[in-house]
Amino acid sequence: MPRSPHxxxxxxxxxxxxxxxxxxxxxxxxxxxxxxPSTAAKxxxxxxTLTPAERLAIYRDLYPARMVHALKVDYPLLHQYLGGPLFTxxxxxxxxxxxxxxxTLNAFGIALPHFxxxxxxxxxxxxxVDLALFEQTxxxxxxxxxxxxxxxxxxxxxxxxxxxxxxxxxxxxxxxxRLRYPVWKRAQSELDEGERQIRRQPSFxxxxxxxxDVVWLPLxxxxxxxxxxxxxxxxxxxxxxxxxxxxxxWFRDWVAAGLFAAVQIQKR
Amino acid sequence: xxxxxISNKWAxxxxxxxxxxxxxxxxxxxxxxxxxxxxxxxxxxxxxxxGRPLWVLDQIAERYPVVLHGVSLSVGSTDPLNIPYLKELxxxxxxxxxxxxxxxxxxxxxxxxxxxxxLPMPYTDAALRHTTARVKAIQEILERPLILENPSTYLxxxxxxxxxxxxxSELAERADCGxxxxxxNVYVSAFNQxxxxxxxxxxxxxxxxxxxxLAGHTHKGTHILDTHSDHVIAxxxxxxxxxxxxxxxxxxxxxxxxxxxxxxxxxxEALKARRYRRTAHxx
Numbered sequence: 001m002p003r004s005p006h007x008x009x010x011x012x013x014x015x016x017x018x019x020x021x022x023x024x025x026x027x028x029x030x031x032x033x034x035x036x037p038s039t040a041a042k043x044x045x046x047x048x049t050l051t052p053a054e055r056l057a058i059y060r061d062l063y064p065a066r067m068v069h070a071l072k073v074d075y076p077l078l079h080q081y082l083g084g085p086l087f088t089x090x091x092x093x094x095x096x097x098x099x100x101x102x103x104t105l106n107a108f109g110i111a112l113p114h115f116x117x118x119x120x121x122x123x124x125x126x127x128x129v130d131l132a133l134f135e136q137t138x139x140x141x142x143x144x145x146x147x148x149x150x151x152x153x154x155x156x157x158x159x160x161x162x163x164x165x166x167x168x169x170x171x172x173x174x175x176x177x178r179l180r181y182p183v184w185k186r187a188q189s190e191l192d193e194g195e196r197q198i199r200r201q202p203s204f205x206x207x208x209x210x211x212x213d214v215v216w217l218p219l220x221x222x223x224x225x226x227x228x229x230x231x232x233x234x235x236x237x238x239x240x241x242x243x244x245x246x247x248x249x250w251f252r253d254w255v256a257a258g259l260f261a262a263v264q265i266q267k268r
Numbered sequence: 269x270x271x272x273x274i275s276n277k278w279a280x281x282x283x284x285x286x287x288x289x290x291x292x293x294x295x296x297x298x299x300x301x302x303x304x305x306x307x308x309x310x311x312x313x314x315x316x317x318x319g320r321p322l323w324v325l326d327q328i329a330e331r332y333p334v335v336l337h338g339v340s341l342s343v344g345s346t347d348p349l350n351i352p353y354l355k356e357l358x359x360x361x362x363x364x365x366x367x368x369x370x371x372x373x374x375x376x377x378x379x380x381x382x383x384x385x386x387l388p389m390p391y392t393d394a395a396l397r398h399t400t401a402r403v404k405a406i407q408e409i410l411e412r413p414l415i416l417e418n419p420s421t422y423l424x425x426x427x428x429x430x431x432x433x434x435x436x437s438e439l440a441e442r443a444d445c446g447x448x449x450x451x452x453n454v455y456v457s458a459f460n461q462x463x464x465x466x467x468x469x470x471x472x473x474x475x476x477x478x479x480x481x482l483a484g485h486t487h488k489g490t491h492i493l494d495t496h497s498d499h500v501i502a503x504x505x506x507x508x509x510x511x512x513x514x515x516x517x518x519x520x521x522x523x524x525x526x527x528x529x530x531x532x533x534x535x536x537e538a539l540k541a542r543r544y545r546r547t548a549h550x551x
Contacts, residue, residue: 020395021346023425024378024387031383045424048462049490055423058491059385066384100382103340103353104312145318172318212320 031059067095070105075135077186130179137175137207138214144173149258162265164237168230169262173209176228223250275516277475283333283519285538294324296531308521311338315356329364341371344389344399347378354409370415370448390425391435403443415478417448420456420494433471440476450481451507456492474515483523497526509544
């Protein structure tokens, strides 16, 4: 069973005659804590059909279900890989350690890959972490700002003599990942028998958005290095100076994929 | 659209019968541009995002009236107001030309935490003063009246001294804000809290009601959960008719958020309200 290094939260006793703030602090702690408080009757009135503890339990049951569901939405492949019960267990530990601090649930699961990395007792933990990183990056790309991509014609219009000094600004909705496993293969609808256990190997991928669809492009290590250099603002001259490989083919594919948003020419 | 008498103090229009904008219906809407009076949009789903949902919202806001309905305003919280959130909400309202902006009489968290639940307020004088001040401040930032929805609640605080309908009515008066009267929530909370739903409907000042919600729920025997997962039941339709008889024609929205059926099913459910409103005016 996975063990969390994080300390559990417990509701502290709060005087029932206190302020609005105290009442809210008490109720929030009572909902978020793994253990139900014994002080429900001090704060909550009974109904005709339910005791104070039973009324509180409605909120206590809804909260974890809601947070686990939010993580399932953002991490469907991880959920499938771990299986429902283990995923739920991890999600509950995560929710306890990292309660949402945003107005949107879109941000809730952002720390999950890092959290999984600290969990002990997981089978193939590095694979689970990489899978979570992949899915978290896909979610980031999904929500990223849109920018129209450069066309091949716009790039071809750059004067030849300026190419060394060109900076290609990548679209905001692009992320480059270096992973220990090619985890994106889990997203394939059918895996070959031999691929069901995806083997560990250095893996590189560009995750980007094309016409609002999130897509990914596996890369060689060399292509990854060139694209990373470009995305960090290096000129074409610098990025390609040490590159070995079919650079023109990479370039053509990246332009066709719409990875670049603007051309800047560095002054001499 | 035929002329409808306007019944609220801000002369905000009766938009007719609308439904909530849900991602499962995106493809259908974009393909067919179906006949529906208006859409209600969950504000937070279109904030802090630049992806497809925002693009879809832009297409819809060009063609249909839109209102914003939030779940994270946390109007009753004792945490400071979230100014960046309010600024982003204001920007979204401007972008969509939202006819109004609404949220709930509730709080969602303190100490910087968001439970993403609509937590009940203790209904006390202190809470009323606190919430009034916050609503006024929010309206200053948004530069428009805030429309507050009555919540579904599953517990009540021992310290509450004011009826919920009186709390909401007095809050609306002191803060000069509007009310989104969720008739299903009235039914749900009446069962859970033991108050009279008809009295609640009659208690709310008609000239402050800008919008009505209708929805289904899940009855658990000992309590009702506001699940928005089914058709509207007959008793809720009766409450809606009672409200229509007193308050006239008000923008009406059908909420369906779980086990969402096809667009046409949800639309048909929304249009049932036309029959009950007509019945009320014929009475």
